[in-house]
Amino acid sequence: MAAEYDVIGPWTEVKLDILREYAGPYSQIVTANGFHHLYIDAYAAGGAHVSHTTGEVVPGSPLVALSTKPPFREYHFIDANPDRVDQLRQYSGDRTDVHVHPGDCNEILIRDVFPLVRYEDRKRALCLLDPYNIDLSWNVVAAAGRMKSIEIFVNFMVMDMNMNVLLRDPARAEATQIARMDRFWGDSSWREVAYEVSRQGSLFGEPEQVKVESANEKIAEAYRKRLINVAVFAYAPQPLRFVNSLGATIYYLFFASPNKTGNKIVEDIFKKHRMKQGL
Ligand SMILES: C[S@@+](CC[C@H](N)C(=O)[O-])C[C@H]1O[C@@H](n2cnc3c(N)ncnc32)[C@H](O)[C@@H]1O
Incomplete structure:
Protein backbone atom coordinates (compact mmCIF):
# COMPACT_ATOMS: atom_id res chain seq x y z
CA MET A 1 0.00 0.00 0.00
CA ALA A 2 1.50 3.35 -1.06
CA ALA A 3 0.28 5.07 2.05
CA GLU A 4 1.24 8.59 3.06
CA TYR A 5 1.55 8.82 6.79
CA ASP A 6 1.37 11.76 9.19
CA VAL A 7 4.35 11.94 11.52
CA ILE A 8 2.83 12.14 14.98
CA GLY A 9 4.26 13.64 18.16
CA PRO A 10 4.21 12.00 21.59
CA TRP A 11 0.97 13.75 22.57
CA THR A 12 -0.85 12.05 19.68
CA GLU A 13 0.46 8.70 20.84
CA VAL A 14 -0.91 9.47 24.31
CA LYS A 15 -4.29 10.33 22.78
CA LEU A 16 -4.27 6.97 20.98
CA ASP A 17 -3.35 5.21 24.24
CA ILE A 18 -6.36 6.86 25.88
CA LEU A 19 -8.64 5.66 23.11
CA ARG A 20 -7.21 2.14 23.51
CA GLU A 21 -7.56 2.26 27.31
CA TYR A 22 -11.22 3.29 27.10
CA ALA A 23 -12.44 1.40 24.01
CA GLY A 24 -11.70 -2.00 25.63
CA PRO A 25 -13.71 -1.53 28.85
CA TYR A 26 -16.43 0.35 26.97
CA SER A 27 -16.86 -2.47 24.48
CA GLN A 28 -16.79 -5.06 27.23
CA ILE A 29 -19.48 -3.31 29.31
CA VAL A 30 -21.90 -2.57 26.47
CA THR A 31 -21.46 -6.07 25.02
CA ALA A 32 -22.17 -7.63 28.44
CA ASN A 33 -25.33 -5.53 28.66
CA GLY A 34 -26.58 -6.75 25.28
CA PHE A 35 -26.27 -3.49 23.34
CA HIS A 36 -25.40 -3.23 19.64
CA HIS A 37 -22.47 -0.83 19.70
CA LEU A 38 -20.74 1.26 17.05
CA TYR A 39 -17.34 2.90 16.92
CA ILE A 40 -17.48 6.18 14.98
CA ASP A 41 -14.28 7.93 13.86
CA ALA A 42 -15.24 11.29 12.34
CA TYR A 43 -11.77 12.58 11.40
CA ALA A 44 -10.34 9.12 10.91
CA ALA A 45 -7.21 9.79 8.78
CA GLY A 46 -5.76 6.80 6.92
CA GLY A 47 -5.51 4.28 9.75
CA ALA A 48 -1.81 4.50 10.62
CA HIS A 49 0.93 7.08 11.29
CA VAL A 50 4.68 7.28 11.74
CA SER A 51 5.83 7.89 15.31
CA PRO A 70 -14.41 -7.60 22.29
CA PRO A 71 -15.00 -6.01 18.88
CA PHE A 72 -17.54 -3.30 18.17
CA ARG A 73 -20.51 -4.51 16.11
CA GLU A 74 -20.02 -1.75 13.51
CA TYR A 75 -17.23 0.66 12.62
CA HIS A 76 -17.84 3.96 10.81
CA PHE A 77 -14.79 5.82 9.54
CA ILE A 78 -15.14 9.26 7.91
CA ASP A 79 -12.48 11.32 6.21
CA ALA A 80 -12.61 14.22 3.78
CA ASN A 81 -9.31 13.31 2.08
CA PRO A 82 -9.83 10.81 -0.79
CA ASP A 83 -6.36 9.25 -0.37
CA ARG A 84 -7.09 8.55 3.29
CA VAL A 85 -10.46 7.12 2.36
CA ASP A 86 -8.65 4.73 -0.03
CA GLN A 87 -6.25 3.72 2.75
CA LEU A 88 -9.15 3.09 5.11
CA ARG A 89 -10.87 0.96 2.48
CA GLN A 90 -7.73 -1.11 2.01
CA TYR A 91 -7.43 -1.69 5.75
CA SER A 92 -11.07 -2.69 6.01
CA GLY A 93 -10.96 -5.04 3.01
CA ASP A 94 -14.28 -6.80 2.47
CA ARG A 95 -15.40 -6.65 6.10
CA THR A 96 -19.13 -5.99 6.21
CA ASP A 97 -18.97 -4.48 9.69
CA VAL A 98 -16.71 -1.60 8.54
CA HIS A 99 -18.21 1.40 6.73
CA VAL A 100 -15.99 4.07 5.20
CA HIS A 101 -17.69 7.40 4.46
CA PRO A 102 -15.90 9.93 2.24
CA GLY A 103 -16.63 13.61 2.87
CA ASP A 104 -17.32 16.20 5.53
CA CYS A 105 -18.11 14.54 8.85
CA ASN A 106 -20.13 17.54 9.98
CA GLU A 107 -22.75 16.56 7.42
CA ILE A 108 -22.26 12.78 7.36
CA LEU A 109 -22.54 12.28 11.12
CA ILE A 110 -25.84 14.08 11.46
CA ARG A 111 -27.38 12.80 8.22
CA ASP A 112 -26.14 9.19 7.99
CA VAL A 113 -24.40 7.91 11.10
CA PHE A 114 -26.00 9.25 14.28
CA PRO A 115 -29.47 8.11 13.14
CA LEU A 116 -28.11 4.53 13.32
CA VAL A 117 -27.60 4.88 17.09
CA ARG A 118 -31.15 5.22 18.38
CA TYR A 119 -31.31 4.79 22.16
CA GLU A 120 -34.65 2.97 21.94
CA ASP A 121 -33.13 0.39 19.53
CA ARG A 122 -30.54 -0.49 22.22
CA LYS A 123 -27.79 1.01 20.06
CA ARG A 124 -24.81 2.70 21.67
CA ALA A 125 -21.72 4.41 20.21
CA LEU A 126 -18.30 5.71 21.06
CA CYS A 127 -17.41 8.59 18.74
CA LEU A 128 -14.00 10.20 18.29
CA LEU A 129 -14.02 13.81 17.01
CA ASP A 130 -10.37 14.50 16.30
CA PRO A 131 -9.88 17.38 13.86
CA TYR A 132 -6.57 19.14 13.17
CA ASN A 133 -8.21 22.47 14.01
CA ILE A 134 -11.46 24.01 15.28
CA ASP A 135 -13.41 23.05 12.14
CA LEU A 136 -15.90 20.89 14.01
CA SER A 137 -19.45 22.19 14.14
CA TRP A 138 -21.15 22.48 17.53
CA ASN A 139 -24.25 21.04 15.81
CA VAL A 140 -22.47 17.66 15.75
CA VAL A 141 -21.67 17.78 19.46
CA ALA A 142 -25.21 18.91 20.32
CA ALA A 143 -26.73 16.17 18.13
CA ALA A 144 -24.60 13.54 19.88
CA GLY A 145 -25.69 14.84 23.28
CA ARG A 146 -29.38 14.73 22.36
CA MET A 147 -29.15 11.07 21.29
CA LYS A 148 -28.36 9.93 24.90
CA SER A 149 -26.74 6.87 23.34
CA ILE A 150 -23.41 8.38 22.22
CA GLU A 151 -20.19 9.07 24.14
CA ILE A 152 -17.69 11.44 22.55
CA PHE A 153 -14.04 12.33 22.79
CA VAL A 154 -13.50 15.83 21.38
CA ASN A 155 -10.16 17.30 20.51
CA PHE A 156 -10.38 21.07 21.14
CA MET A 157 -7.48 22.51 19.16
CA VAL A 158 -6.64 25.46 21.38
CA MET A 159 -3.53 26.32 19.38
CA ASP A 160 -5.61 27.04 16.24
CA MET A 161 -7.99 29.16 18.32
CA ASN A 162 -5.17 31.16 19.89
CA MET A 163 -3.30 31.72 16.62
CA ASN A 164 -6.32 32.77 14.59
CA VAL A 165 -9.15 33.94 16.82
CA LEU A 166 -8.25 34.83 20.40
CA LEU A 167 -5.76 37.54 19.51
CA ARG A 168 -4.67 40.00 22.19
CA ASP A 169 -6.56 42.69 20.32
CA PRO A 170 -9.94 41.17 19.35
CA ALA A 171 -10.48 43.87 16.73
CA ARG A 172 -7.69 42.28 14.65
CA ALA A 173 -9.35 38.85 14.26
CA GLU A 174 -10.67 38.28 10.73
CA ALA A 175 -14.40 37.76 10.25
CA THR A 176 -13.84 34.29 8.71
CA GLN A 177 -11.84 33.21 11.77
CA ILE A 178 -14.51 34.52 14.13
CA ALA A 179 -17.12 32.58 12.11
CA ARG A 180 -15.06 29.37 12.54
CA MET A 181 -14.99 29.88 16.31
CA ASP A 182 -18.74 30.67 16.44
CA ARG A 183 -19.42 27.44 14.54
CA PHE A 184 -17.17 25.42 16.84
CA TRP A 185 -18.68 26.99 19.97
CA GLY A 186 -22.30 27.07 18.81
CA ASP A 187 -22.71 30.82 19.31
CA SER A 188 -20.53 33.83 20.06
CA SER A 189 -20.63 33.59 23.86
CA TRP A 190 -16.94 32.54 23.88
CA ARG A 191 -16.15 36.26 23.57
CA GLU A 192 -17.58 36.94 27.03
CA VAL A 193 -15.33 34.21 28.44
CA ALA A 194 -12.16 35.24 26.62
CA TYR A 195 -12.34 39.04 26.80
CA GLU A 196 -13.09 41.68 29.40
CA VAL A 197 -13.17 45.44 29.46
CA SER A 198 -9.72 46.80 30.26
CA ARG A 199 -9.47 48.21 33.75
CA GLN A 200 -7.05 50.84 32.50
CA GLY A 201 -9.42 52.12 29.76
CA SER A 202 -8.05 53.26 26.43
CA LEU A 203 -6.27 56.41 25.31
CA PHE A 204 -9.49 57.82 23.94
CA GLY A 205 -11.67 56.95 26.89
CA GLU A 206 -13.57 54.25 24.91
CA PRO A 207 -14.01 50.90 26.70
CA GLU A 208 -11.30 48.58 25.41
CA GLN A 209 -11.62 44.74 25.25
CA VAL A 210 -8.58 42.79 26.45
CA LYS A 211 -7.94 39.07 26.69
CA VAL A 212 -8.55 37.66 30.18
CA GLU A 213 -5.80 36.11 32.32
CA SER A 214 -5.63 32.29 31.97
CA ALA A 215 -7.85 32.46 28.89
CA ASN A 216 -7.18 28.82 27.89
CA GLU A 217 -8.34 27.47 31.23
CA LYS A 218 -11.42 29.70 31.30
CA ILE A 219 -12.38 28.77 27.74
CA ALA A 220 -11.87 25.06 28.50
CA GLU A 221 -14.06 25.23 31.59
CA ALA A 222 -16.76 27.14 29.71
CA TYR A 223 -16.70 24.54 26.91
CA ARG A 224 -16.98 21.73 29.47
CA LYS A 225 -20.03 23.45 31.00
CA ARG A 226 -21.58 23.81 27.52
CA LEU A 227 -21.21 20.06 27.01
CA ILE A 228 -23.38 19.58 30.08
CA ASN A 229 -25.75 22.55 29.99
CA VAL A 230 -26.24 23.06 26.26
CA ALA A 231 -25.41 19.68 24.67
CA VAL A 232 -27.11 18.01 27.67
CA PHE A 233 -24.51 15.31 28.28
CA ALA A 234 -24.92 14.08 31.83
CA TYR A 235 -21.16 13.96 32.39
CA ALA A 236 -18.12 15.84 31.11
CA PRO A 237 -15.03 15.46 33.30
CA GLN A 238 -12.16 17.95 33.41
CA PRO A 239 -10.42 17.64 30.03
CA LEU A 240 -6.86 16.43 29.63
CA ARG A 241 -4.47 19.19 28.56
CA PHE A 242 -1.78 18.42 26.01
CA VAL A 243 1.29 20.65 25.96
CA ASN A 244 4.23 20.96 23.58
CA SER A 245 7.87 20.87 24.63
CA LEU A 246 7.70 24.61 25.46
CA GLY A 247 4.79 24.06 27.83
CA ALA A 248 2.23 25.74 25.53
CA THR A 249 -1.21 24.14 25.36
CA ILE A 250 -1.82 22.45 22.00
CA TYR A 251 -5.23 21.00 22.68
CA TYR A 252 -7.63 19.76 25.32
CA LEU A 253 -9.11 16.30 25.02
CA PHE A 254 -12.69 16.39 26.27
CA PHE A 255 -14.94 13.48 27.02
CA ALA A 256 -18.71 13.69 27.34
CA SER A 257 -21.11 10.89 28.11
CA PRO A 258 -24.64 10.09 29.21
CA ASN A 259 -23.17 7.30 31.33
CA LYS A 260 -21.82 7.43 34.89
CA THR A 261 -19.59 4.36 34.56
CA GLY A 262 -18.01 5.63 31.34
CA ASN A 263 -17.37 8.96 33.01
CA LYS A 264 -15.65 7.31 35.99
CA ILE A 265 -13.42 5.18 33.78
CA VAL A 266 -12.33 8.18 31.69
CA GLU A 267 -11.78 10.32 34.80
CA ASP A 268 -9.37 7.66 36.05
CA ILE A 269 -7.60 7.40 32.67
CA PHE A 270 -7.21 11.20 32.46
CA LYS A 271 -5.97 11.31 36.06
CA LYS A 272 -3.31 8.70 35.33
CA HIS A 273 -2.06 10.62 32.28
CA ARG A 274 -2.10 13.94 34.15
CA MET A 275 0.14 12.39 36.81
CA LYS A 276 2.44 10.90 34.15
CA GLN A 277 2.81 14.30 32.50
CA GLY A 278 3.28 16.04 35.87
CA LEU A 279 0.25 18.28 35.13
C1 LIG B 1 -5.83 14.76 13.22
S1 LIG B 1 -6.19 13.78 11.79
C2 LIG B 1 -7.04 12.43 12.55
C3 LIG B 1 -6.13 11.45 13.24
C4 LIG B 1 -6.82 10.18 13.66
N1 LIG B 1 -7.98 10.44 14.52
C5 LIG B 1 -5.86 9.27 14.43
O1 LIG B 1 -5.71 9.47 15.64
O2 LIG B 1 -5.30 8.38 13.83
C6 LIG B 1 -7.49 14.67 11.06
C7 LIG B 1 -8.11 14.03 9.79
O3 LIG B 1 -9.34 14.74 9.53
C8 LIG B 1 -9.53 14.81 8.13
N2 LIG B 1 -10.52 15.90 7.92
C9 LIG B 1 -10.33 17.23 7.92
N3 LIG B 1 -11.51 17.87 7.81
C10 LIG B 1 -12.47 16.91 7.77
C11 LIG B 1 -13.89 16.94 7.71
N4 LIG B 1 -14.56 18.09 7.68
N5 LIG B 1 -14.56 15.78 7.70
C12 LIG B 1 -13.89 14.60 7.75
N6 LIG B 1 -12.55 14.50 7.81
C13 LIG B 1 -11.85 15.64 7.83
C14 LIG B 1 -8.16 15.03 7.55
O4 LIG B 1 -8.11 14.57 6.20
C15 LIG B 1 -7.29 14.17 8.50
O5 LIG B 1 -7.10 12.89 7.95
Whole structure:
Protein backbone atom coordinates (compact mmCIF):
# COMPACT_ATOMS: atom_id res chain seq x y z
CA MET A 1 0.00 0.00 0.00
CA ALA A 2 1.50 3.35 -1.06
CA ALA A 3 0.28 5.07 2.05
CA GLU A 4 1.24 8.59 3.06
CA TYR A 5 1.55 8.82 6.79
CA ASP A 6 1.37 11.76 9.19
CA VAL A 7 4.35 11.94 11.52
CA ILE A 8 2.83 12.14 14.98
CA GLY A 9 4.26 13.64 18.16
CA PRO A 10 4.21 12.00 21.59
CA TRP A 11 0.97 13.75 22.57
CA THR A 12 -0.85 12.05 19.68
CA GLU A 13 0.46 8.70 20.84
CA VAL A 14 -0.91 9.47 24.31
CA LYS A 15 -4.29 10.33 22.78
CA LEU A 16 -4.27 6.97 20.98
CA ASP A 17 -3.35 5.21 24.24
CA ILE A 18 -6.36 6.86 25.88
CA LEU A 19 -8.64 5.66 23.11
CA ARG A 20 -7.21 2.14 23.51
CA GLU A 21 -7.56 2.26 27.31
CA TYR A 22 -11.22 3.29 27.10
CA ALA A 23 -12.44 1.40 24.01
CA GLY A 24 -11.70 -2.00 25.63
CA PRO A 25 -13.71 -1.53 28.85
CA TYR A 26 -16.43 0.35 26.97
CA SER A 27 -16.86 -2.47 24.48
CA GLN A 28 -16.79 -5.06 27.23
CA ILE A 29 -19.48 -3.31 29.31
CA VAL A 30 -21.90 -2.57 26.47
CA THR A 31 -21.46 -6.07 25.02
CA ALA A 32 -22.17 -7.63 28.44
CA ASN A 33 -25.33 -5.53 28.66
CA GLY A 34 -26.58 -6.75 25.28
CA PHE A 35 -26.27 -3.49 23.34
CA HIS A 36 -25.40 -3.23 19.64
CA HIS A 37 -22.47 -0.83 19.70
CA LEU A 38 -20.74 1.26 17.05
CA TYR A 39 -17.34 2.90 16.92
CA ILE A 40 -17.48 6.18 14.98
CA ASP A 41 -14.28 7.93 13.86
CA ALA A 42 -15.24 11.29 12.34
CA TYR A 43 -11.77 12.58 11.40
CA ALA A 44 -10.34 9.12 10.91
CA ALA A 45 -7.21 9.79 8.78
CA GLY A 46 -5.76 6.80 6.92
CA GLY A 47 -5.51 4.28 9.75
CA ALA A 48 -1.81 4.50 10.62
CA HIS A 49 0.93 7.08 11.29
CA VAL A 50 4.68 7.28 11.74
CA SER A 51 5.83 7.89 15.31
CA HIS A 52 8.18 10.87 15.59
CA THR A 53 9.74 9.22 18.64
CA THR A 54 10.56 5.80 17.12
CA GLY A 55 10.22 6.33 13.34
CA GLU A 56 7.96 3.28 13.22
CA VAL A 57 4.53 2.94 11.68
CA VAL A 58 1.96 2.95 14.51
CA PRO A 59 -1.79 2.30 14.43
CA GLY A 60 -3.99 5.38 14.13
CA SER A 61 -7.38 5.62 15.74
CA PRO A 62 -9.23 3.40 13.19
CA LEU A 63 -6.76 0.54 13.68
CA VAL A 64 -6.81 1.00 17.44
CA ALA A 65 -10.60 0.66 17.30
CA LEU A 66 -10.46 -2.36 14.98
CA SER A 67 -8.18 -4.18 17.42
CA THR A 68 -10.52 -3.61 20.39
CA LYS A 69 -11.57 -6.74 22.25
CA PRO A 70 -14.41 -7.60 22.29
CA PRO A 71 -15.00 -6.01 18.88
CA PHE A 72 -17.54 -3.30 18.17
CA ARG A 73 -20.51 -4.51 16.11
CA GLU A 74 -20.02 -1.75 13.51
CA TYR A 75 -17.23 0.66 12.62
CA HIS A 76 -17.84 3.96 10.81
CA PHE A 77 -14.79 5.82 9.54
CA ILE A 78 -15.14 9.26 7.91
CA ASP A 79 -12.48 11.32 6.21
CA ALA A 80 -12.61 14.22 3.78
CA ASN A 81 -9.31 13.31 2.08
CA PRO A 82 -9.83 10.81 -0.79
CA ASP A 83 -6.36 9.25 -0.37
CA ARG A 84 -7.09 8.55 3.29
CA VAL A 85 -10.46 7.12 2.36
CA ASP A 86 -8.65 4.73 -0.03
CA GLN A 87 -6.25 3.72 2.75
CA LEU A 88 -9.15 3.09 5.11
CA ARG A 89 -10.87 0.96 2.48
CA GLN A 90 -7.73 -1.11 2.01
CA TYR A 91 -7.43 -1.69 5.75
CA SER A 92 -11.07 -2.69 6.01
CA GLY A 93 -10.96 -5.04 3.01
CA ASP A 94 -14.28 -6.80 2.47
CA ARG A 95 -15.40 -6.65 6.10
CA THR A 96 -19.13 -5.99 6.21
CA ASP A 97 -18.97 -4.48 9.69
CA VAL A 98 -16.71 -1.60 8.54
CA HIS A 99 -18.21 1.40 6.73
CA VAL A 100 -15.99 4.07 5.20
CA HIS A 101 -17.69 7.40 4.46
CA PRO A 102 -15.90 9.93 2.24
CA GLY A 103 -16.63 13.61 2.87
CA ASP A 104 -17.32 16.20 5.53
CA CYS A 105 -18.11 14.54 8.85
CA ASN A 106 -20.13 17.54 9.98
CA GLU A 107 -22.75 16.56 7.42
CA ILE A 108 -22.26 12.78 7.36
CA LEU A 109 -22.54 12.28 11.12
CA ILE A 110 -25.84 14.08 11.46
CA ARG A 111 -27.38 12.80 8.22
CA ASP A 112 -26.14 9.19 7.99
CA VAL A 113 -24.40 7.91 11.10
CA PHE A 114 -26.00 9.25 14.28
CA PRO A 115 -29.47 8.11 13.14
CA LEU A 116 -28.11 4.53 13.32
CA VAL A 117 -27.60 4.88 17.09
CA ARG A 118 -31.15 5.22 18.38
CA TYR A 119 -31.31 4.79 22.16
CA GLU A 120 -34.65 2.97 21.94
CA ASP A 121 -33.13 0.39 19.53
CA ARG A 122 -30.54 -0.49 22.22
CA LYS A 123 -27.79 1.01 20.06
CA ARG A 124 -24.81 2.70 21.67
CA ALA A 125 -21.72 4.41 20.21
CA LEU A 126 -18.30 5.71 21.06
CA CYS A 127 -17.41 8.59 18.74
CA LEU A 128 -14.00 10.20 18.29
CA LEU A 129 -14.02 13.81 17.01
CA ASP A 130 -10.37 14.50 16.30
CA PRO A 131 -9.88 17.38 13.86
CA TYR A 132 -6.57 19.14 13.17
CA ASN A 133 -8.21 22.47 14.01
CA ILE A 134 -11.46 24.01 15.28
CA ASP A 135 -13.41 23.05 12.14
CA LEU A 136 -15.90 20.89 14.01
CA SER A 137 -19.45 22.19 14.14
CA TRP A 138 -21.15 22.48 17.53
CA ASN A 139 -24.25 21.04 15.81
CA VAL A 140 -22.47 17.66 15.75
CA VAL A 141 -21.67 17.78 19.46
CA ALA A 142 -25.21 18.91 20.32
CA ALA A 143 -26.73 16.17 18.13
CA ALA A 144 -24.60 13.54 19.88
CA GLY A 145 -25.69 14.84 23.28
CA ARG A 146 -29.38 14.73 22.36
CA MET A 147 -29.15 11.07 21.29
CA LYS A 148 -28.36 9.93 24.90
CA SER A 149 -26.74 6.87 23.34
CA ILE A 150 -23.41 8.38 22.22
CA GLU A 151 -20.19 9.07 24.14
CA ILE A 152 -17.69 11.44 22.55
CA PHE A 153 -14.04 12.33 22.79
CA VAL A 154 -13.50 15.83 21.38
CA ASN A 155 -10.16 17.30 20.51
CA PHE A 156 -10.38 21.07 21.14
CA MET A 157 -7.48 22.51 19.16
CA VAL A 158 -6.64 25.46 21.38
CA MET A 159 -3.53 26.32 19.38
CA ASP A 160 -5.61 27.04 16.24
CA MET A 161 -7.99 29.16 18.32
CA ASN A 162 -5.17 31.16 19.89
CA MET A 163 -3.30 31.72 16.62
CA ASN A 164 -6.32 32.77 14.59
CA VAL A 165 -9.15 33.94 16.82
CA LEU A 166 -8.25 34.83 20.40
CA LEU A 167 -5.76 37.54 19.51
CA ARG A 168 -4.67 40.00 22.19
CA ASP A 169 -6.56 42.69 20.32
CA PRO A 170 -9.94 41.17 19.35
CA ALA A 171 -10.48 43.87 16.73
CA ARG A 172 -7.69 42.28 14.65
CA ALA A 173 -9.35 38.85 14.26
CA GLU A 174 -10.67 38.28 10.73
CA ALA A 175 -14.40 37.76 10.25
CA THR A 176 -13.84 34.29 8.71
CA GLN A 177 -11.84 33.21 11.77
CA ILE A 178 -14.51 34.52 14.13
CA ALA A 179 -17.12 32.58 12.11
CA ARG A 180 -15.06 29.37 12.54
CA MET A 181 -14.99 29.88 16.31
CA ASP A 182 -18.74 30.67 16.44
CA ARG A 183 -19.42 27.44 14.54
CA PHE A 184 -17.17 25.42 16.84
CA TRP A 185 -18.68 26.99 19.97
CA GLY A 186 -22.30 27.07 18.81
CA ASP A 187 -22.71 30.82 19.31
CA SER A 188 -20.53 33.83 20.06
CA SER A 189 -20.63 33.59 23.86
CA TRP A 190 -16.94 32.54 23.88
CA ARG A 191 -16.15 36.26 23.57
CA GLU A 192 -17.58 36.94 27.03
CA VAL A 193 -15.33 34.21 28.44
CA ALA A 194 -12.16 35.24 26.62
CA TYR A 195 -12.34 39.04 26.80
CA GLU A 196 -13.09 41.68 29.40
CA VAL A 197 -13.17 45.44 29.46
CA SER A 198 -9.72 46.80 30.26
CA ARG A 199 -9.47 48.21 33.75
CA GLN A 200 -7.05 50.84 32.50
CA GLY A 201 -9.42 52.12 29.76
CA SER A 202 -8.05 53.26 26.43
CA LEU A 203 -6.27 56.41 25.31
CA PHE A 204 -9.49 57.82 23.94
CA GLY A 205 -11.67 56.95 26.89
CA GLU A 206 -13.57 54.25 24.91
CA PRO A 207 -14.01 50.90 26.70
CA GLU A 208 -11.30 48.58 25.41
CA GLN A 209 -11.62 44.74 25.25
CA VAL A 210 -8.58 42.79 26.45
CA LYS A 211 -7.94 39.07 26.69
CA VAL A 212 -8.55 37.66 30.18
CA GLU A 213 -5.80 36.11 32.32
CA SER A 214 -5.63 32.29 31.97
CA ALA A 215 -7.85 32.46 28.89
CA ASN A 216 -7.18 28.82 27.89
CA GLU A 217 -8.34 27.47 31.23
CA LYS A 218 -11.42 29.70 31.30
CA ILE A 219 -12.38 28.77 27.74
CA ALA A 220 -11.87 25.06 28.50
CA GLU A 221 -14.06 25.23 31.59
CA ALA A 222 -16.76 27.14 29.71
CA TYR A 223 -16.70 24.54 26.91
CA ARG A 224 -16.98 21.73 29.47
CA LYS A 225 -20.03 23.45 31.00
CA ARG A 226 -21.58 23.81 27.52
CA LEU A 227 -21.21 20.06 27.01
CA ILE A 228 -23.38 19.58 30.08
CA ASN A 229 -25.75 22.55 29.99
CA VAL A 230 -26.24 23.06 26.26
CA ALA A 231 -25.41 19.68 24.67
CA VAL A 232 -27.11 18.01 27.67
CA PHE A 233 -24.51 15.31 28.28
CA ALA A 234 -24.92 14.08 31.83
CA TYR A 235 -21.16 13.96 32.39
CA ALA A 236 -18.12 15.84 31.11
CA PRO A 237 -15.03 15.46 33.30
CA GLN A 238 -12.16 17.95 33.41
CA PRO A 239 -10.42 17.64 30.03
CA LEU A 240 -6.86 16.43 29.63
CA ARG A 241 -4.47 19.19 28.56
CA PHE A 242 -1.78 18.42 26.01
CA VAL A 243 1.29 20.65 25.96
CA ASN A 244 4.23 20.96 23.58
CA SER A 245 7.87 20.87 24.63
CA LEU A 246 7.70 24.61 25.46
CA GLY A 247 4.79 24.06 27.83
CA ALA A 248 2.23 25.74 25.53
CA THR A 249 -1.21 24.14 25.36
CA ILE A 250 -1.82 22.45 22.00
CA TYR A 251 -5.23 21.00 22.68
CA TYR A 252 -7.63 19.76 25.32
CA LEU A 253 -9.11 16.30 25.02
CA PHE A 254 -12.69 16.39 26.27
CA PHE A 255 -14.94 13.48 27.02
CA ALA A 256 -18.71 13.69 27.34
CA SER A 257 -21.11 10.89 28.11
CA PRO A 258 -24.64 10.09 29.21
CA ASN A 259 -23.17 7.30 31.33
CA LYS A 260 -21.82 7.43 34.89
CA THR A 261 -19.59 4.36 34.56
CA GLY A 262 -18.01 5.63 31.34
CA ASN A 263 -17.37 8.96 33.01
CA LYS A 264 -15.65 7.31 35.99
CA ILE A 265 -13.42 5.18 33.78
CA VAL A 266 -12.33 8.18 31.69
CA GLU A 267 -11.78 10.32 34.80
CA ASP A 268 -9.37 7.66 36.05
CA ILE A 269 -7.60 7.40 32.67
CA PHE A 270 -7.21 11.20 32.46
CA LYS A 271 -5.97 11.31 36.06
CA LYS A 272 -3.31 8.70 35.33
CA HIS A 273 -2.06 10.62 32.28
CA ARG A 274 -2.10 13.94 34.15
CA MET A 275 0.14 12.39 36.81
CA LYS A 276 2.44 10.90 34.15
CA GLN A 277 2.81 14.30 32.50
CA GLY A 278 3.28 16.04 35.87
CA LEU A 279 0.25 18.28 35.13
C1 LIG B 1 -5.83 14.76 13.22
S1 LIG B 1 -6.19 13.78 11.79
C2 LIG B 1 -7.04 12.43 12.55
C3 LIG B 1 -6.13 11.45 13.24
C4 LIG B 1 -6.82 10.18 13.66
N1 LIG B 1 -7.98 10.44 14.52
C5 LIG B 1 -5.86 9.27 14.43
O1 LIG B 1 -5.71 9.47 15.64
O2 LIG B 1 -5.30 8.38 13.83
C6 LIG B 1 -7.49 14.67 11.06
C7 LIG B 1 -8.11 14.03 9.79
O3 LIG B 1 -9.34 14.74 9.53
C8 LIG B 1 -9.53 14.81 8.13
N2 LIG B 1 -10.52 15.90 7.92
C9 LIG B 1 -10.33 17.23 7.92
N3 LIG B 1 -11.51 17.87 7.81
C10 LIG B 1 -12.47 16.91 7.77
C11 LIG B 1 -13.89 16.94 7.71
N4 LIG B 1 -14.56 18.09 7.68
N5 LIG B 1 -14.56 15.78 7.70
C12 LIG B 1 -13.89 14.60 7.75
N6 LIG B 1 -12.55 14.50 7.81
C13 LIG B 1 -11.85 15.64 7.83
C14 LIG B 1 -8.16 15.03 7.55
O4 LIG B 1 -8.11 14.57 6.20
C15 LIG B 1 -7.29 14.17 8.50
O5 LIG B 1 -7.10 12.89 7.95
